[in-house]
Amino acid sequence: MSETVSGPVFAILAFACIGGAIGMLSARNTIHAALWLSEVMLAVAGLYLLLSAEYLAVVQVLIYASAMSVVVLFIIMLTLREREGPVRMADFSIGGGILAGLTGVILYMALADRGDRISAMPVEPSGTAALGELLFGRWTLPLEVAALILLVSLVAAVWWSREVDS
Amino acid sequence: MAVGPSAFMGVAAVLFSLGLYGVLTRKNAVMVLMSLELMTVAACLNMVTVSRFVTPAEMTGQVFAVFAMAVFAAQIGIGLALVLAVYRQTGSIELSSKKAT
Numbered sequence: 001m002s003e004t005v006s007g008p009v010f011a012i013l014a015f016a017c018i019g020g021a022i023g024m025l026s027a028r029n030t031i032h033a034a035l036w037l038s039e040v041m042l043a044v045a046g047l048y049l050l051l052s053a054e055y056l057a058v059v060q061v062l063i064y065a066s067a068m069s070v071v072v073l074f075i076i077m078l079t080l081r082e083r084e085g086p087v088r089m090a091d092f093s094i095g096g097g098i099l100a101g102l103t104g105v106i107l108y109m110a111l112a113d114r115g116d117r118i119s120a121m122p123v124e125p126s127g128t129a130a131l132g133e134l135l136f137g138r139w140t141l142p143l144e145v146a147a148l149i150l151l152v153s154l155v156a157a158v159w160w161s162r163e164v165d166s
Numbered sequence: 167m168a169v170g171p172s173a174f175m176g177v178a179a180v181l182f183s184l185g186l187y188g189v190l191t192r193k194n195a196v197m198v199l200m201s202l203e204l205m206t207v208a209a210c211l212n213m214v215t216v217s218r219f220v221t222p223a224e225m226t227g228q229v230f231a232v233f234a235m236a237v238f239a240a241q242i243g244i245g246l247a248l249v250l251a252v253y254r255q256t257g258s259i260e261l262s263s264k265k266a267t
Contacts, residue, residue, distance in 0.1 A: 104179045104186075146237065
């Protein structure tokens, strides 16, 4: 009564995730960093597929890997200054690295302590249809609130980014 | 070779700490927002992992990840609009106090 995750596929996707994140942080060009970020999002969508969360994988590709990176690229191009360009020197901070590394180690220790108690992957009895029934059954009110938040943020984004005529 | 939940959590922890490093060290506001996206994706990955291994039938983690994605999308949208507004006001999106006059 258990399934397994394919090891090589997971290794490839994990390498793509972490390598893409490192590439994003070490990219000297902000536009390259945005492209690396969308590569990370695609790899995470693959991990969602491994976890049999097909709906989330599709949403990840549609929203994070495409819509969000288009918006980010737009903002990068709108805020470019002609004399500088998007390229900047690579800057590395030792203090920030130590802090982030410690946080990651503590996070992994706390999580893996729980994770090691779970031995086998249970069989997935339901799929996307069941998720939809849950979303529009038990979780209808939070879903509507989330939709309201998206609408409010859309209006706010339009209001903030409008041209101010002085 | 069986991959347990710890492996997924490890990837999520590495992604989270890389995003935290970016938030702490980058001076470009757009880069900070992109690092924030990295951190939120790591959190969503954790939720989906725990949901898959602990409660595969209820899918609580997946439902919560859907809500989290909606909130993060709103956050990134407003953040980028604010970056644009700040750029219109000051002509720069650097986060150092030296240049933001």
